[in-house]
Amino acid sequence: MTPVVTGFVGLIGLFSLIAFGMPIGFAMGLVGFLGFAYLISFHAAIIKVGVVTFDLSTNYAIGTVPLFLFMAHILFASGIGRDLYDVAACWLGRRRGGLAMATIGASSGFAAASASSIATTATMGLVALPEMRKHNYDVSLASGSVAAGGTIGSLIPPSGMFIIYGILTETSIGKMFAAGIIPGILLALFYMVTIALVCRINPNAGPRGPKYSLREKLVSLKKTGEVIVLFMLVMGGILLGWFTPTEAGAMGAFGAIIVASLRRRLNWKALQEAIYSTLKTTGMIFGILFGALVFNSFITVTNIPLNIVGFVTESGFSPFVVLLLILSVYLVLGMVLDASAMMTLTIPLFFPLVTNLGFDAVLFGVLVVRMTEIALITPPVGMNVYVLSGIAPDIPLTKIFKGTLPFVMADALHVALLLAFPILVLWLPSL
Amino acid sequence: FNLTYASPYSTTHPYGAADEAWIERIEEQTNGRVDITAYWGRSLISSREGVDELEAGIADMAYITPIYATSGYELNRLTPAFFYGYSDPAHVLAVYQQLWEEFPTFAEELGGVRVLGFNVGTPMHLQLRDDPVNTLDDLRGLRIRSANDYIGALAEFGAEGVAMPMGDTYPALQRGVLDGVIAPYEALKSLSFGEVVEYYVDLPHSRGAYASRAMNQAVWDSLPEDIQAVFLDNIDWLTQKNLENSMEAEEEGKAFGVEQGVTFIEIAASEKERYAETFTSSAREVAENLDERGLPGSEILEQVRQAHQTSD
Amino acid sequence: MRIIERLLRGIVTVGAFTGVACIIALMFLTVVTVSFRAIGIAFPGTYTLAEILLIPSISFSLAYAAYEGAHTRVELVTSLLPPRLARLLDALMLALGTVFWVVVAYAGTLEALKSARNQEQAPILGFPVTPFRWMLVIAISLLCLVLVVQVVQALLRTRQIEETGEESQS
Ligand code: NA
Numbered sequence: 022m023t024p025v026v027t028g029f030v031g032l033i034g035l036f037s038l039i040a041f042g043m044p045i046g047f048a049m050g051l052v053g054f055l056g057f058a059y060l061i062s063f064h065a066a067i068i069k070v071g072v073v074t075f076d077l078s079t080n081y082a083i084g085t086v087p088l089f090l091f092m093a094h095i096l097f098a099s100g101i102g103r104d105l106y107d108v109a110a111c112w113l114g115r116r117r118g119g120l121a122m123a124t125i126g127a128s129s130g131f132a133a134a135s136a137s138s139i140a141t142t143a144t145m146g147l148v149a150l151p152e153m154r155k156h157n158y159d160v161s162l163a164s165g166s167v168a169a170g171g172t173i174g175s176l177i178p179p180s181g182m183f184i185i186y187g188i189l190t191e192t193s194i195g196k197m198f199a200a201g202i203i204p205g206i207l208l209a210l211f212y213m214v215t216i217a218l219v220c221r222i223n224p225n226a227g228p229r230g231p232k233y234s235l236r237e238k239l240v241s242l243k244k245t246g247e248v249i250v251l252f253m254l255v256m257g258g259i260l261l262g263w264f265t266p267t268e269a270g271a272m273g274a275f276g277a278i279i280v281a282s283l284r285r286r287l288n289w290k291a292l293q294e295a296i297y298s299t300l301k302t303t304g305m306i307f308g309i310l311f312g313a314l315v316f317n318s319f320i321t322v323t324n325i326p327l328n329i330v331g332f333v334t335e336s337g338f339s340p341f342v343v344l345l346l347i348l349s350v351y352l353v354l355g356m357v358l359d360a361s362a363m364m365t366l367t368i369p370l371f372f373p374l375v376t377n378l379g380f381d382a383v384l385f386g387v388l389v390v391r392m393t394e395i396a397l398i399t400p401p402v403g404m405n406v407y408v409l410s411g412i413a414p415d416i417p418l419t420k421i422f423k424g425t426l427p428f429v430m431a432d433a434l435h436v437a438l439l440l441a442f443p444i445l446v447l448w449l450p451s452l
Numbered sequence: 453f454n455l456t457y458a459s460p461y462s463t464t465h466p467y468g469a470a471d472e473a474w475i476e477r478i479e480e481q482t483n484g485r486v487d488i489t490a491y492w493g494r495s496l497i498s499s500r501e502g503v504d505e506l507e508a509g510i511a512d513m514a515y516i517t518p519i520y521a522t523s524g525y526e527l528n529r530l531t532p533a534f535f536y537g538y539s540d541p542a543h544v545l546a547v548y549q550q551l552w553e554e555f556p557t558f559a560e561e562l563g564g565v566r567v568l569g570f571n572v573g574t575p576m577h578l579q580l581r582d583d584p585v586n587t588l589d590d591l592r593g594l595r596i597r598s599a600n601d602y603i604g605a606l607a608e609f610g611a612e613g614v615a616m617p618m619g620d621t622y623p624a625l626q627r628g629v630l631d632g633v634i635a636p637y638e639a640l641k642s643l644s645f646g647e648v649v650e651y652y653v654d655l656p657h658s659r660g661a662y663a664s665r666a667m668n669q670a671v672w673d674s675l676p677e678d679i680q681a682v683f684l685d686n687i688d689w690l691t692q693k694n695l696e697n698s699m700e701a702e703e704e705g706k707a708f709g710v711e712q713g714v715t716f717i718e719i720a721a722s723e724k725e726r727y728a729e730t731f732t733s734s735a736r737e738v739a740e741n742l743d744e745r746g747l748p749g750s751e752i753l754e755q756v757r758q759a760h761q762t763s764d
Numbered sequence: 765m766r767i768i769e770r771l772l773r774g775i776v777t778v779g780a781f782t783g784v785a786c787i788i789a790l791m792f793l794t795v796v797t798v799s800f801r802a803i804g805i806a807f808p809g810t811y812t813l814a815e816i817l818l819i820p821s822i823s824f825s826l827a828y829a830a831y832e833g834a835h836t837r838v839e840l841v842t843s844l845l846p847p848r849l850a851r852l853l854d855a856l857m858l859a860l861g862t863v864f865w866v867v868v869a870y871a872g873t874l875e876a877l878k879s880a881r882n883q884e885q886a887p888i889l890g891f892p893v894t895p896f897r898w899m900l901v902i903a904i905s906l907l908c909l910v911l912v913v914q915v916v917q918a919l920l921r922t923r924q925i926e927e928t929g930e931e932s933q934s
């Protein structure tokens with residue numbers, strides 16, 4: 022078998038194993054290992070697995086995900102998360118899909134304190150998902166808005182993906198950060214409109230809640246005290262330079278414990294439950310990551326990505342068509358690869374091509390990061406969806422993917438808008 | 453011969469660009485008999501364990517960084533620290549290559565691979581966010597992102613070295629979690645530090661040299677002699693090309709810094725010397741540890757220091 | 765089987781406690797570092813220590829998640845099959861999936877042996893790293909053990925279904 026054929030056989034194997042009920046991470050790891058061993062050698066595959074797993078187990082940047090999870094579990098266990106949604110229900114619940122819109126807003130806000138898509142999705146999944154379900158939201162809409170909301174964060178600084186792109190291409194990280202803001206806000210608006218449309222088509226997706234008087238609304242605000250204090254602590258700490266976004270998880274978790282204990286919302290038992298749930302969720306996420314990284318190594322040596330890149334490079338189409346092709350390559354690769362693997366593999370090859378064709382490096386960066394994030398919510402391999410499904414195991418994966426579909430369509434429009442009006446991306450960095 | 457090449461660097465990086473030119477040259481000089489497929493940016497090989505990965509045959513050739521290994525390859529990994537105080541990369545490279553010829557242990561440590569090129573790091577300096585450093589006393593109380601090797605020296609002058617991951621460094625400088633970073637001119641542009649620092653102080657932190665490109669030994673042995681000869685003939689070319697590209701990147705970094713309004717501060721020679729001295733004891737300690745393991749640590753240290761005194 | 769299950773629960777409890785303790789230690793390490801930073805006291809070893817603490821946190825979390833049956837999976841096909849066949853398929857998939865973790869444990873063993881041979885030390889702090897590499901191996905081995913027991917449990921359950929003709933609880 023040629024490497025490319027092996028790659029396709031591997032993909033078919035992967036999807037069969039997943040369909041037959043093998044845990045997703047296990048399947049990716051197994052197929053990745055066997056494929057790598059077949060293409061290179063058994064010994065090489067063993068060494069690769071060893072390197073990848075130890076690298077992942079000591080990766081500080083990804084390693085802070087458990088602490089963000091801890092914070093989320095404390096918010097959940099102490100009922101602070103519920104309070105926040107009670108307030109949202111009070112103010113926005115009357116509107117169809119209001120709580121899902123609030124989730125998009127909260128995800129965007131949280132994204133300003135987090136550099137990672139997975140951390141945002143997991144946190145909002147713990148806090149927002151149970152509340153939307155309690156208010157009788159359709160699980161697809163509820164989970165779809167959480168998974169999609171998690172992708173906004175990459176556009177809003179600080180953004181881990183922009184830093185990776187900046188370092189890979191030597192593009193100004195400051196400009197990338199500035200360039201992401203307007204598209205990020207636009208995307209949040211697009212997602213909210215999507216929710217409104219979904220609810221118009223299916224009014225039961227996000228049912229109207231009861232009506233509250235202004236007085237009740239104002240009283241309800243008292244409940245948000247804890248969250249506001251916590252948010253100001255974390256955001257303020259980052260903006261004032263007390264700690265880095267990577268450290269924010271630990272500070273947030275610690276702050277959540279303090280705030281919840283002071284308000285007598287957290288007893289010993291609840292705290293214990295929160296920390297053990299954190300361990301469980303961490304294991305679930307890293308179970309997928311371990312497998313995904315081994316699988317990425319396999320896909321790399323199948324040369325499927327290189328072949329696709331080669332095809333685009335030598336296609337000889339007009340610059341704009343080439344750019345569109347490249348973006349669709351990300352959509353295709355994104356179906357099976359995770360975001361940062363996709364970037365490191367393809368950017369060094371695409372970047373010179375794109376800049377030679379006269380496109381702006383910052384614009385390309387924003388578009389690519391956007392495409393890699395969309396990949397997190399498209400089937401069959403969509404990390405945000407997997408993570409969410411781990412947090413809410415009773416929701417079938419297919420339902421979540423169904424829920425992300427309208428958001429993926431909104432994403433397509435959003436990208437088209439950025440392509441049509443690059444000024445939306447390039448204006449802020451030019452100031 | 454279809455060979456694979458893997459590098460943790462991207463093609464926009466000076467090292468990656470040198471590799472690209474080298475690959476083209478090899479393919480040309482072997483009249484296309486050697487065809488190389490390259491994998492950039494850590495997609496196939498890591499920097500911490502790249503030597504082992506190459507040895508295991510994960511790629512046929514690779515950019516290796518034995519200096520970033522967490523253990524093993526003692527001479528390759530630890531002796532670059534002996535070059536403290538050096539400021540001319542070309543000189544470092546010359547001295548280092550001399551050592552490689554004199555002490556076969558360097559090559560023996562990398563027994564599973566065949567070395568095809570060397571790399572020398574351009575010196576790193578102090579880049580600061582808020583306040584200038586004119587004398588070493590100004591270092592007191594500053595929080596500086598630094599490689600592990602420099603943390604001890606910074607501490608001598610009351611500064612805190614932070615071994616933060618590079619990806620976190622930009623936002624940390626932007627928001628003031630850090631006061632500064634130890635990085636080369638090149639990083640002003642390539643890592644965008646020029647946007648977030650005000651001062652560039654030319655306090656040198658030499659990085660030494662290391663064997664940086666290699667081929668899996670079994671693959672090497674399988675090649676006919678005439679092809680091997682092409683690779684051997686290009687060792688110096690690749691090494692020089694790499695240095696050339698690095699120096700160009702230095703200039704680009706400087707230019708970007710000027711454009712961003714960075715103030716360049718030249719620190720007095722006496723201060724540089726005082727700073728370099730703080731590395732003496734730790735270098736000696738490393739050398740003695742190597743001696744204990746039966747490696748020529750002190751001998752190499754002596755030679756590196758002498759070469760520094762006589763010329764640089 | 766009872767005894768094995770009880771024994772396994774005991775070991776997992778210890779493993780989970782280790783993981784939890786390390787996550788909490790990680791939190792306090794960061795909090796203390798940030799607080800002392802604010803008053804100008806330095807901890808140069810924070811990152812080294814954090815990376816080391818991550819090893820038991822993450823690796824034991826994998827075993828615990830497996831014990832709790834929390835690893836994400838799709839029940840699309842199995843939910844359509846008759847219970848006995850579904851259980852059999854579950855057991856088979858779990859057994860195959862275990863192969864990957866056996867590979868991880870074996871690869872980790874090779875790395876740990878290399879680390880011991882090279883006397884690997886943590887930068888700055890200088891303590892030996894090898895025991896933490898062994899911790900990874902232990903945790904992944906525990907994960908494999910958990911999975912093997914689950915495979916056996918699933919197989920036993922198919923036998924039960926066969927005997928009673930239906931599943932007791934579904
Ligand atoms: Na963000």
Ligand code: NA
Pocket residue numbers: 355356357395396397398399400401402403404
């Ligand atoms: Na996807």
